[in-house]
Amino acid sequence: MRYRAGIETRGRILETTRALIAEEGLEGTTIKAICDRAGVRPGSFYNLFKSKEEAIITVVREAINAVDPDPDHRGTDTVGELVDAYVRFLTDQPDLASVYIGLAVSGSKNNTDLKGRVIRHHEGRVARFADALVREGIPEPEANRRAETLVTALNGVALHLVLDASFDVETHARALLGDALEPA
Amino acid sequence: MRYRAGIETRGRILETTRALIAEEGLEGTTIKAICDRAGVRPGSFYNLFKSKEEAIITVVREAINAVDPDPDHRGTDTVGELVDAYVRFLTDQPDLASVYIGLAVSGSKNNTDLKGRVIRHHEGRVARFADALVREGIPEPEANRRAETLVTALNGVALHLVLDASFDVETHARALLGDALEPA
């Protein structure tokens, strides 16, 4: 992958893989499907990726980064902003959201590496939410528990969005936010 | 399936399917594996089930029904009982819970039939939660919205349990229940 052609092909494969995961799920994302749609033969695919899994992990990493509302960790965000960021992600990029959820479910049985990646990312998000809750006056141990409940519940919202594209993400997300901010 | 032999074989197949899902996950639960372990030939399997999917759905449905606080739908269940039932399902049968979530996500991409089934099941659950909330004094339109938020958030809890087997399902589920019951 040092020539222009290889880099372009690689990009086309990744884009196709992402679209296929969103449309067909992990199960429907086969080498044949990727290659047909990307206009590439299996030999080329395996020249650029050592396995199908490697391509999928690459796509998933992108999806996970896309969920991050504040990649620079400035630490000035409010819980409302964090929730808004997630809502925006879900509504603007439902395909990536679908990948993120689908991966958590199907991909985690055999693949410890992938599983660890998702869990670490989840913990990072919870920490960010917890910090924001503390800044809003909720004491530490309680803030952490509420953050974990909130992030988990928001993932439930994402899960349902995968099932029902017309699901009212914003209303439910705001309700969950309100619950997290309520005084004990 | 009218003779004793058929009923017994069916039971053995379902039990084996349940065990295999727990031990090997959905991916490792093949017709061959089921048949080998149940001491049955594929012909017999397909005499009793029209597809592998039917057997799996049956197993999952049985597990969910097994913890139903009001199996006859007499309308006597409280929201607390409904939440408890789901928590029990998640903690007692985490592997089936994983399949349940997995069916909702991956299984419903191509399979319109399955997708409809999952959505209908979700709607039924929301309706029961909403009825229970009304019985507890929360007015109708609000009760429905809260029920939907609660059920969705609980699915988020289930989703996270798939990722992290040590996740404290009960604490978070109770927190979500408390939020749903709070006065407006």
Place this chain on the structure above:
DNA sequence: ACGGAGTTTGAGTGATAACTCTAATTTGAA
């Protein structure tokens, strides 16, 4: 324009999946 490295081709491999089919056997109601 040379030539080694990068890229592409596409038929092919071997494994394994879900599922079918027909004939033989067993069941249980009358």
Place this chain on the structure above:
DNA sequence: TTCAAATTAGAGTTATCACTCAAACTCCGT
């Protein structure tokens, strides 16, 4: 006891999967 229906056997079918490979072709620094 009889016999139609239920059940079972198990080899076979069809499909599809991830992946390979040797040969041809393209790129680009020199």
